[in-house]
Amino acid sequence: MLLEKILQSIEKERVNGETQIQIDSITYDSSRAKENSLFICIEGFNTDGHKYIENAISKGAIAIVVSKEIDIANEKVTIIKVKNTRKVLAEIANVFYDFPTKKLDLIGVTGTNGKTSTTYMIRNILLQANRKVGLVGTISNWIGSREIDTTRTTPESNDLQYLFCEMLDAGIDSCVMEVSSHSLVLHRVDGSDFKIGIFTNLTRDHLDFHETMENYFNAKKELFYKTSLCNIINADDCHGQRIITEIGELNTPIITYGINNHSTIKAQNIGMTIKDVTFDLVTPKYTVTLNIGTPGLFTVYNTLAACSAAYALDIDKEAIKKGLHSLRSVPGRFEIIKEIEDFTVIVDYAHTPDALENVLNSAIKFKENRIITVMGCGGDRDKTKRPIMGEISGSLSDLTIITSDNPRSEDPKVIIKEIKEGIEKTEGEYLIVEDRKEAIKAALNNAKKRDIVIIVGKGHEKVQIIGKNVYPFDDKKVALEVAREEGLL
Numbered sequence: 001m002l003l004e005k006i007l008q009s010i011e012k013e014r015v016n017g018e019t020q021i022q023i024d025s026i027t028y029d030s031s032r033a034k035e036n037s038l039f040i041c042i043e044g045f046n047t048d049g050h051k052y053i054e055n056a057i058s059k060g061a062i063a064i065v066v067s068k069e070i071d072i073a074n075e076k077v078t079i080i081k082v083k084n085t086r087k088v089l090a091e092i093a094n095v096f097y098d099f100p101t102k103k104l105d106l107i108g109v110t111g112t113n114g115k116t117s118t119t120y121m122i123r124n125i126l127l128q129a130n131r132k133v134g135l136v137g138t139i140s141n142w143i144g145s146r147e148i149d150t151t152r153t154t155p156e157s158n159d160l161q162y163l164f165c166e167m168l169d170a171g172i173d174s175c176v177m178e179v180s181s182h183s184l185v186l187h188r189v190d191g192s193d194f195k196i197g198i199f200t201n202l203t204r205d206h207l208d209f210h211e212t213m214e215n216y217f218n219a220k221k222e223l224f225y226k227t228s229l230c231n232i233i234n235a236d237d238c239h240g241q242r243i244i245t246e247i248g249e250l251n252t253p254i255i256t257y258g259i260n261n262h263s264t265i266k267a268q269n270i271g272m273t274i275k276d277v278t279f280d281l282v283t284p285k286y287t288v289t290l291n292i293g294t295p296g297l298f299t300v301y302n303t304l305a306a307c308s309a310a311y312a313l314d315i316d317k318e319a320i321k322k323g324l325h326s327l328r329s330v331p332g333r334f335e336i337i338k339e340i341e342d343f344t345v346i347v348d349y350a351h352t353p354d355a356l357e358n359v360l361n362s363a364i365k366f367k368e369n370r371i372i373t374v375m376g377c378g379g380d381r382d383k384t385k386r387p388i389m390g391e392i393s394g395s396l397s398d399l400t401i402i403t404s405d406n407p408r409s410e411d412p413k414v415i416i417k418e419i420k421e422g423i424e425k426t427e428g429e430y431l432i433v434e435d436r437k438e439a440i441k442a443a444l445n446n447a448k449k450r451d452i453v454i455i456v457g458k459g460h461e462k463v464q465i466i467g468k469n470v471y472p473f474d475d476k477k478v479a480l481e482v483a484r485e486e487g488l489l
């Protein structure tokens with residue numbers, strides 16, 4: 001594409017150099033620059049993209065987008081100065097990939113907990129309705145049945161628009177994606193044309209990044225200004241109620257869902273076992289009985305969110321029923337390790353206070369003996385949640401084994417100490433076993449018949465990040481390995 005064409009659609013302060021040049025690729029990472037690339041410099045949290053201009057040029061970049069005054073001797077390179085390079089990256093990506101989301105039914109899901117679970121449900125329902133479906137989220141990205149590894153929940157804007165483009169090439173017509181609060185603040189989804197926006201809930205998380213709950217709330221709210229068909233909001237969540245009021249002035253219709261408060265889509269006659277939930281989905285047009293293979297009241301909410309999207313898209317109720325029934329579980333979300341039979345072992349991704357409370361309360365409903373929880377908290381992430389999660393585990397478990405999650409650059413002992421401060425406010429028994437495999441071993445060795453062991457925090461994750469090292473680690477595999485070593489299988 002001609003640089004001139006790209007520049008027509010962005011807000012710029014100054015352009016120095018030739019604009020009638022052909023751009024073959026765009027990148028924000030100098031190491032990915034190629035012949036005829038456009039390199040966009042981002043001032044990051046760790047380093048500054050402006051430092052890597054020479055590196056990008058040496059790899060073939062012929063145009064650079066900057067937000068700072070820079071001195072480049074190379075006259076063959078065009079310099080474009082803008083105010084906000086992250087914003088401009090998204091604008092350029094949309095133009096370069098020809099606005100792919102205009103050709104997709106795009107559904108965005110935001111909220112602290114339940115995004116991944118809800119997107120998996122929506123994908124299964126859409127597949128039953130014979131749609132060709134893409135998915136973008138925490139576990140991986142999917143183009144139909146092709147799985148693509150990912151490192152973050154919501155990709156950077158140009159990676160995202162490229163992914164949408166690949167989806168269109170593969171014949172995808174509908175895409176469901178998780179929209180993280182980071183992505184909304186950092187302009188990763190700017191220009192994406194959402195048909196539907198979904199709000200699950202808002203509780204404490206990511207205060208390292210947003211600093212206040214008010215900022216976190218406002219970040220999430222942004223999604224609902226980017227939608228065209230409707231916004232779907234949890235009416236039982238107090239922040240959901242606030243969104244309903246604050247986006248009331250928009251022309252986009254609002255569909256609400258809930259169990260307690262008045263809402264468009266409701267759940268009635270809820271029944272639960274440790275393996276599943278069953279309830280009547282009541283909509284203005286039909287009522288249908290659903291069964292979902294993940295327990296807990298939180299699953300009812302995620303299902304209501306998913307069904308509200310299906311309702312808005314006029315999907316047949318039989319497809320809804322079959323789609324949900326065929327999704328037996330989402331990897332690492334209240335996933336029972338069936339091979340271990342002496343007691344129940346569950347792997348779950350609860351890494352926020354609210355998620356932990358929900359998951360432990362769901363387990364307590366089916367408690368016949370003790371609940372043993374293996375938990376830690378991630379390093380270089382919100383520190384304020386650590387004592388709170390400790391207190392929740394101490395109050396709701398009979399035994400907590402405090403261990404490491406992904407300590408990243410932090411000292412695992414310090415993170416554990418912060419969790420311990422919370423647990424010590426309760427009567428809950430606890431052990432400290434820093435090594436996660438040893439902690440899982442301690443839990444399984446402690447467990448007796450009819451106990452429930454819950455290993456939380458890492459869910460589907462396949463690695464553990466300690467310092468700068470990334471080690472293979474999968475809670476489910478490790479639990480099975482330990483069970484084998486300890487003669488439990």
Ligand SMILES: CC(=O)N[C@H]1[C@@H](OP(=O)(O)OP(=O)(O)OC[C@H]2O[C@@H](n3ccc(=O)[nH]c3=O)[C@H](O)[C@@H]2O)O[C@H](CO)[C@@H](O)[C@@H]1O[C@H](C)C(=O)N[C@@H](C)C(=O)N[C@H](CCC(=O)O)C(=O)O
Pocket residue numbers: 028029030031041042043044045046047048049050052138151152153154155156180181182183186
């Ligand atoms: C806080 C945050 O979101 N940071 C993201 C941000 O990093 P950054 O701006 O600090 O980048 P940086 O490392 O300082 O580098 C600045 C620029 O220099 C460039 N660079 C750097 C080195 C080099 O040799 N050449 C070069 O060009 C980088 O490509 C970058 O453009 O932009 C980077 C490029 O897109 C992201 O990789 C990075 O995500 C980091 C890894 C991260 O951990 N993010 C997490 C917190 C995150 O985004 N989480 C959310 C929420 C999860 C959820 O709740 O589900 C998510 O959506 O995943």
Ligand SMILES: Nc1ncnc2c1ncn2[C@@H]1O[C@H](COP(=O)(O)OP(=O)(O)OP(=O)(O)O)[C@@H](O)[C@H]1O
Pocket residue numbers: 111112113114115116117118138153178200201298299301302332333334348349350351354355356358359459
């Ligand atoms: N609606 C919900 N309300 C509260 N907790 C939930 C809900 N749904 C799931 N959970 C809990 O939160 C954990 C994470 O769920 P899920 O992965 O669906 O959320 P997410 O919003 O995608 O999280 P992330 O921000 O890490 O991407 C689950 O393992 C479960 O413990």
Ligand SMILES: N[C@H](CCC[C@H](N)C(=O)O)C(=O)O
Pocket residue numbers: 153351377378379381405406457458461
């Ligand atoms: N999406 C979440 C994942 C946290 C998972 C937990 N295992 C951790 O490493 O803190 C985040 O980036 O905060």
Ligand SMILES: [Mg+2]
Pocket residue numbers: 115116137138139153178
């Ligand atoms: Mg997720």
